[in-house]
Amino acid sequence: MARYVGQPIKRREDPILLTGRGRYVDDIKLPDMLYAGFVRSTYAHGRIVSIDLSEARKHPDFVAALLPEEAAPLPSWMKYKGLRQVPRFSLARGKVRFVGEPVVAIAAKNRYSVPDIVSLVDVQVEPLPPVVDAEKGLQPDAPLLYEEWGDNVIMNYGFKAGDVERSFASADIVIKRRYVNQRYAPTPIEGRGLVADFDTARGELTVWDSTQFPHVLQTYLAQALNYPENKIRVIAPDVGGGFGPKSSVWPEEVATIQLAMKLGRPVKWVETRTEHMLVCGHERQQVHYVEAAFRKDGKLLAIRDKVIADIGVYGAFWTETQPVMVTMAAIPGPYVFDAYQYDVFCVATNKAPYSPHRGFGRPVAAFVMERLMDDAARSLGLDPAEIRRRNLIPAEAMPFKNIHNIVYDSGNYPKALEEALKLAKYRELRQMQQRAREQGRLVGIGLAMYVEYTTPSSERLDKGLGWEVGGYDSATIRIEPEGKVVVLTGTASQGQGHYTVYAQLAADYLGVKMDDVTVIEGDSKTCPYGFGAWASRSTVAVGGAIIKASETLLTKIKRIAAHLLEASPEDIEASESRLYVKDAPERFITLAEVAKIAWRQPTRLPPDTEPGLEVTAHYEPKAFTTCSYAVHIPVVEIDPETGKFKVLEYHIFDDSGRVLNPLTLYGQIHGAVAHGVGGAVYEELVYDENGQLLTSTFADYLIPSAMEMFDMNIEHMETPSPQPGGFKGMGEGGSIAAPAALANAVQDALAHLGVTVDQTPLKPEYIKNLISKSKP
Numbered sequence: 001m002a003r004y005v006g007q008p009i010k011r012r013e014d015p016i017l018l019t020g021r022g023r024y025v026d027d028i029k030l031p032d033m034l035y036a037g038f039v040r041s042t043y044a045h046g047r048i049v050s051i052d053l054s055e056a057r058k059h060p061d062f063v064a065a066l067l068p069e070e071a072a073p074l075p076s077w078m079k080y081k082g083l084r085q086v087p088r089f090s091l092a093r094g095k096v097r098f099v100g101e102p103v104v105a106i107a108a109k110n111r112y113s114v115p116d117i118v119s120l121v122d123v124q125v126e127p128l129p130p131v132v133d134a135e136k137g138l139q140p141d142a143p144l145l146y147e148e149w150g151d152n153v154i155m156n157y158g159f160k161a162g163d164v165e166r167s168f169a170s171a172d173i174v175i176k177r178r179y180v181n182q183r184y185a186p187t188p189i190e191g192r193g194l195v196a197d198f199d200t201a202r203g204e205l206t207v208w209d210s211t212q213f214p215h216v217l218q219t220y221l222a223q224a225l226n227y228p229e230n231k232i233r234v235i236a237p238d239v240g241g242g243f244g245p246k247s248s249v250w251p252e253e254v255a256t257i258q259l260a261m262k263l264g265r266p267v268k269w270v271e272t273r274t275e276h277m278l279v280c281g282h283e284r285q286q287v288h289y290v291e292a293a294f295r296k297d298g299k300l301l302a303i304r305d306k307v308i309a310d311i312g313v314y315g316a317f318w319t320e321t322q323p324v325m326v327t328m329a330a331i332p333g334p335y336v337f338d339a340y341q342y343d344v345f346c347v348a349t350n351k352a353p354y355s356p357h358r359g360f361g362r363p364v365a366a367f368v369m370e371r372l373m374d375d376a377a378r379s380l381g382l383d384p385a386e387i388r389r390r391n392l393i394p395a396e397a398m399p400f401k402n403i404h405n406i407v408y409d410s411g412n413y414p415k416a417l418e419e420a421l422k423l424a425k426y427r428e429l430r431q432m433q434q435r436a437r438e439q440g441r442l443v444g445i446g447l448a449m450y451v452e453y454t455t456p457s458s459e460r461l462d463k464g465l466g467w468e469v470g471g472y473d474s475a476t477i478r479i480e481p482e483g484k485v486v487v488l489t490g491t492a493s494q495g496q497g498h499y500t501v502y503a504q505l506a507a508d509y510l511g512v513k514m515d516d517v518t519v520i521e522g523d524s525k526t527c528p529y530g531f532g533a534w535a536s537r538s539t540v541a542v543g544g545a546i547i548k549a550s551e552t553l554l555t556k557i558k559r560i561a562a563h564l565l566e567a568s569p570e571d572i573e574a575s576e577s578r579l580y581v582k583d584a585p586e587r588f589i590t591l592a593e594v595a596k597i598a599w600r601q602p603t604r605l606p607p608d609t610e611p612g613l614e615v616t617a618h619y620e621p622k623a624f625t626t627c628s629y630a631v632h633i634p635v636v637e638i639d640p641e642t643g644k645f646k647v648l649e650y651h652i653f654d655d656s657g658r659v660l661n662p663l664t665l666y667g668q669i670h671g672a673v674a675h676g677v678g679g680a681v682y683e684e685l686v687y688d689e690n691g692q693l694l695t696s697t698f699a700d701y702l703i704p705s706a707m708e709m710f711d712m713n714i715e716h717m718e719t720p721s722p723q724p725g726g727f728k729g730m731g732e733g734g735s736i737a738a739p740a741a742l743a744n745a746v747q748d749a750l751a752h753l754g755v756t757v758d759q760t761p762l763k764p765e766y767i768k769n770l771i772s773k774s775k776p
Helices: 013-018 111-120 164-169 214-225 251-263 273-279 322-330 362-380 384-389 413-424 426-438 458-465 498-510 538-565 591-600 662-682 733-753 764-774
Strands: 034-040 046-052 062-066 102-108 122-127 153-161 173-184 193-199 204-209 232-235 267-270 283-294 300-312 339-348 442-445 448-454 473-479 485-489 517-520 572-575 578-581 584-590 614-619 626-638 645-655 713-717
Touching: 034 111, 034 251, 034 273, 046 102, 062 251, 102 111, 102 251, 164 283, 164 300, 164 339, 173 362, 173 662, 193 251, 204 214, 204 251, 214 232, 214 251, 251 267, 283 322, 283 362, 300 322, 300 362, 322 339, 322 362, 322 448, 362 384, 362 448, 362 733, 384 413, 413 426, 413 448, 413 626, 413 645, 413 713, 426 442, 426 626, 442 733, 448 733, 473 498, 473 538, 473 591, 485 498, 485 538, 498 517, 498 538, 538 572, 538 578, 538 584, 538 591, 538 614, 578 591, 584 591, 626 733, 645 662, 645 733, 662 713, 662 733, 733 764
Parallel strands: 034 267, 204 232, 300 339, 485 517, 645 713
Antiparallel strands: 034 102, 046 122, 062 102, 153 339, 173 283, 193 204, 193 267, 283 300, 442 626, 448 626, 473 485, 473 614, 572 578, 578 584, 626 645
């Protein structure tokens, strides 16, 4: 029986971080360290005419500069049919293509002198007309970001399954909509930053980076810098949130490292919040011209969609246009239908790069599908819950291949819906809503479901997405000579609780005390190669490797213990760091004694047994995808005078497979919902007609705080996945469902007014305008 897995064990990390004892990039101080800064483009589009460093060189703290001609090429790790390869460098070459693009890197003796030195560099740019609207960027006379292309389309691709034309011809009703999701960013507490130290004598490069993937960064730097990978070490210290953009490699990171290698001195760069908003983590921003065919009984027959996605100047080096591709694969959600067609235009604009952002395209998918479901229900006179009942994938169909050929490994969507309705007391809510409406109050009940396919396999990444990246991950487990356990993994933590949940896993599967387990990660030279923390993959991929390594190691431990106890290995049990004979527990040996013999007294080992207790395992996810899902039911009330709404209740019923730690599970849900609320209501990266970002500080770019958030009523069920341990990823789910659920709640509150909610963010002025339109 599991002693630690499934228990609400408090996170080991928290006392360290909460008492200010964490060590982040900016806490790292090295002798003779310099500080990097960037001269950034103030134009959205233009040709670089000249660069003059003469005034900057006069500053007493100026040390050196890196110019565009020294910039390193930044290769792409995604090769997909129809995807145009964009020229990328660590500094802009020839042209600038968005406000904030780094043009010159400087190194200074004092970090506080950096802004002054940057301001003294004179970069002359010949302005060119910018593209700031993706739909206008498709027009024949639009300015071109990349003249050699002849248009602004980074990628155009389509998909068709089933008899779409026949389905629409036979439909009783067709819902046509233009749904719009805005551009917004993840805004982790800690922005991007690194310290690069190049040892010229040994030729060794050490990089401390606020990254989600130390090994990937190490490999990428070797490629970009054309430098031997065995001479590069990447360390991720404590990281203050990732949420996607830190699973990218940014031009500023590479340029800072180039400065360190050029000068032979440590160089630190830590971005400001304005730099972060200008450049980092931009995603979503899609327009869907979508139509859905339904029968009069509410059965969904087909979906047809034309999508225009604003990619910005380019996509991140390994995800490129994938957030949009994932949107399209995720639109089917938990529903069964027989025909699906879409045509996608990924358009280059003079905005910051498109990069991973918590949810990775799926919040847009949930918004489109769940708004369609509610709009269809209203047109057909059905309750939103009822139309979903009639379209959900039945539990007995699992594993299920959806219309987009994505295999859902496990789940019971109908049961989850019914449990969610019961949790929220849905019938009573509808009665309350009716009473409120009679009083003139605008109360709405939202409903949204989603499927988050997580931990993609190598096959999915390579064949499905053209990604030169593996889906496996790794763990090394070593039992030290005194019997304590060290677990080293291929990931890095940004607040997920790895140091706790990995220890829970190892303790249970090895039969040791959890206090005896130490977890180490985030070092590319001491930890086994892995692909980092993204796609809600850590618990499944690394957890699978820990389980695999534990089982292999325990087999050896039992063989040694059996030899010493003169018993059969099959009769040995492990618990709390003791090995004992199953039917005679008084006959035991401690793990410390076994470890001592394994390392220090190999002559006492069984015949043909190698010394040591150390195993490295790699785990490749079994299923095509590992799917978690949930149902969200918010209740809102709108102030008709201001358009602002208040969340009265928020109910969530979740299935993330077997729960490893309920505390971390609920913490992830709370955090992800807050992220989703930001995207649903507050956050928007707004550009003017000249490509200038108008929301580059938290004075203009609003994020929800504790004051804006609300209590959540959460329950869960467990449908184990086919992965080891039965786990599923779930770190992004709340951010996927919240925008759709809140939009449906607002729509429900305004439904009797005859208006349609068709976009996010749900700002007061937008809702007020909808209410005004409804008045005669």
